Each structure stands twice: as C-alpha cells, then as structure tokens.
Amino acid sequence: MNQIFRYVSFILILWATSDQTLRAIEVEQPLPPEVIEAKVRFQSLPEYSEIWGAGGKDTSLKEMVLGKYSDEFTGSINQSEQLLRVDLIYGWTETWALGATIPWKQKKQSTSLTFSGINKTAELQSVEKNVASDSQAGLGDVALWMRYNLSSSYRWLWTLTPKLVFPTGVTGKARGFKPVAIGDGQMDLGLKLQSQWYPPQSEGVLQIASVEGLNQLKGERENLAGEKVSYQPGNSFDMRYGWILEVENFMLGAEFSWFIQAPDALGSESGSTRRLYQWNFELGYGNLTQLEREPLPLPFQVRFGVLRPFMGENVPKTSQYYLSGDVYF
Structure with missing residues (x-):
C-alpha cells in the first residue's frame, strides 16, 4: 500500500510541474516478480482546423466532422485534445507481466458555422446543433493486458502482449465520426509484438521494432442527425522502428x-481510411543505466518528446508534444 501511495504522489508531482503538452517511444523492461513499473505521460494536440484529407491533400476539419453535410455550411471547426495516460505494470513471474492503461482525456471543439443551403430542414437543424462548440473531460477507455517475454538475454528482448480495451469512457454524447465525447463506446481486442536489441559492438544504442493490431468490436452511437445507429471503428495496424x-x-x-485504420462504419454511412506517417524525437534524463552497476532506491527516467507528422490521410497534420516519466518500485 505504501508503494501505491508513493507512485500516486509521483504522478501528481509530475503532472503539476509539467507544461501542458503523443505516444512516447515504448521501451519494455523485463520485470522481476513483485516489481512495479509506473509510467505517466502528459501529451497535447494543439488546436487545429486543417487536416490531410483523401490522397494526402490539405483540407478542412469541417469536412471530416460534417461529412455529407459539409457543403450545407460555411465556416470552420477547430478541435484540440489533451491526454494524461497512466500505465501500471506488475511483474507477475519471470516471464509474465500484468498491466493496466488508464487514460484521462480532454477534448474541445470550437465551431463557427453558417447555413449556406436553400432549405434548412429539421435534419440540418439537428446536424448544426450536434456539432456546436463543446468541451468534455473525463476517464477514457481503460485497457488491461498481459505481456509475455518470448525470448530475452542481455542483448535482446522479444515480447508478445494481448490486450482488452473496455468502454469506460462515457463522458459526453458521441455523435458522428469525430465527436468531442470521451471514449468510443465498444470493446476492442489488441495484440502487439515487440523486439528490442543492442547491435554488435554498439552497447549504448538500443534498437526497437514493433507491430500492433487492434480489432474494434461493434457498438452504437448517434449519427449527426441524432439517430441511434450501429457503430464500428475500423480495425487498425501500427508499425514502428526506432533507436535510443x-x-x-x-x-x-x-x-x-x-x-493505418480501415474506414469506420456508422449505420449505412462509411468513413474514410486513415493513414499517418510520422517521426518521434525524444530527449531524456534518468538513472536507469546505473541499475546495471548498483541497486537504486528509486529508478526513474523523465523524457520530453515531439511527434512530427510528415504525411497522411484523414488525420491532423499538427505536431504534438509530450512529457513522460517512468519509475520502478
């Protein structure tokens, strides 16, 4: 229990002293039994109104949010997001670790629209109301997972991680393909394979490669006209390579x-395929390298990172910033 209080205190201190600033470079550490690793990341997607649309062409966020209703309105839609993500990892055995990912999200939308059509039907009035300016904050979708060390040595590590995402994010009312509400409203199943290794004669350079897939199950939400319909986000695939x-x-x-993510399905409507190519740069400080020489009372590392997209489809093109911290008990 004292370990839990120490961990929570660490999170609160780091959060309170951080500038509000997406995903850090994921380094996985084999944990001895009964050892706890805690990770906290605070990241920010600044306000944006432009995205990469179909074919990677510049387009407005308004077209993505409004979809088939976009031509009925002039003006702009801006959105921004902030995320505080906590990962708790417990060394269960020499080869198994249990983990939980707990996200807290804040989403904001600023809308300035004017009806430009001929006949403002009741359906269009509902659409305009359902994309009005809004702000929501609350618990996101919590994930539980298990990590298995397939193979490990001093120079390499292979891990396999299945996970289950629960629809715990229920703040706000989800409508359309890109709502301000927190959470997607359905369960997801994921699987990740990661390898990290030190090349020969390169003791100080760690290389990391991973592939991850997410199968998103069917749920329900309203469309922009306010009708409750079935909703299923497209399955996604993520591939990464990096070095430290x-x-x-x-x-x-x-x-x-x-x-890459397949198109979402909202009732009879279909969204668009999402693609994103980006660089992630990090600078960090900590005492984890000293663990190879001596035991430490509180091993830790703090990192600052920048995510820089350089190509994509139907995704924001804005750079993102984050501050992350790892600590072991």
Whole structure:
C-alpha cells in the first residue's frame, strides 16, 4: 500500500510541474516478480482546423466532422485534445507481466458555422446543433493486458502482449465520426509484438521494432442527425522502428511510425481510411543505466518528446508534444 501511495504522489508531482503538452517511444523492461513499473505521460494536440484529407491533400476539419453535410455550411471547426495516460505494470513471474492503461482525456471543439443551403430542414437543424462548440473531460477507455517475454538475454528482448480495451469512457454524447465525447463506446481486442536489441559492438544504442493490431468490436452511437445507429471503428495496424542512444544518465531517441485504420462504419454511412506517417524525437534524463552497476532506491527516467507528422490521410497534420516519466518500485 505504501508503494501505491508513493507512485500516486509521483504522478501528481509530475503532472503539476509539467507544461501542458503523443505516444512516447515504448521501451519494455523485463520485470522481476513483485516489481512495479509506473509510467505517466502528459501529451497535447494543439488546436487545429486543417487536416490531410483523401490522397494526402490539405483540407478542412469541417469536412471530416460534417461529412455529407459539409457543403450545407460555411465556416470552420477547430478541435484540440489533451491526454494524461497512466500505465501500471506488475511483474507477475519471470516471464509474465500484468498491466493496466488508464487514460484521462480532454477534448474541445470550437465551431463557427453558417447555413449556406436553400432549405434548412429539421435534419440540418439537428446536424448544426450536434456539432456546436463543446468541451468534455473525463476517464477514457481503460485497457488491461498481459505481456509475455518470448525470448530475452542481455542483448535482446522479444515480447508478445494481448490486450482488452473496455468502454469506460462515457463522458459526453458521441455523435458522428469525430465527436468531442470521451471514449468510443465498444470493446476492442489488441495484440502487439515487440523486439528490442543492442547491435554488435554498439552497447549504448538500443534498437526497437514493433507491430500492433487492434480489432474494434461493434457498438452504437448517434449519427449527426441524432439517430441511434450501429457503430464500428475500423480495425487498425501500427508499425514502428526506432533507436535510443544512452550516454551516462542522458538518452536521445528517434522513431519512425506508420499507422493505418480501415474506414469506420456508422449505420449505412462509411468513413474514410486513415493513414499517418510520422517521426518521434525524444530527449531524456534518468538513472536507469546505473541499475546495471548498483541497486537504486528509486529508478526513474523523465523524457520530453515531439511527434512530427510528415504525411497522411484523414488525420491532423499538427505536431504534438509530450512529457513522460517512468519509475520502478
């Protein structure tokens, strides 16, 4: 219990002293039994109104939010997101670890629309009302997972991680393909395979590669006209390759990632395929490298990162910033 209080205190201190700033480079550590690893990340997607649309062409967020109703309105829609993500990992055995991911999200939408059509029907009035300015904050969808060490040595590590995502994010009313509400409203099943290794004669350069898939199950939500229909997000696939250079207590990292998601299905409507190519750059400080030489009372590492998209379809093109911290008990 004292360990839990120490961990919660660490999160609160880091959150309170951080600038509000997406996903850090994922380094997995084999945990001895009964050891706890805690990760906290605070990240931010600044306000944006432009995205990469179909074919990677610049387009407005308004077209993605309104979909088939986009031509009926002029004006703009802006959105922003902030995320505080906590990962708790418990060393169960020498080869198994149990984990939980607990996200807290804040979403904001600022809308400035004017009806430009000829006949403002009741359906269009509902659409305009359902995309009005809004702000929501609350618990996101919680994930539980198990990590298995397939193979490990001093120079490499292979892990396999199945996970289950629960629809715990229920803040706000989800409508349309890109709502301000927190959570998707259905369960998801995921599987991740990761490898990390030190190349020969490169003790200080850790290389990391991973592939991850997410099967998103069917749920329900309203369309922009306010009708309750079936909803199923498209299945997604994520592939990453990166490296981390360690010099004493400092680290420098870079990662390339490729993400693709099949079109969402909302009733009889179909969304668009999402693709994203981006770089991730990190600078960090901590005492984890000292663990190879001596036991430490509180092993930790703090990292600052920048996510820089350079190509995509139906995704924001805005850079994102984050601050992350890892600590072991």
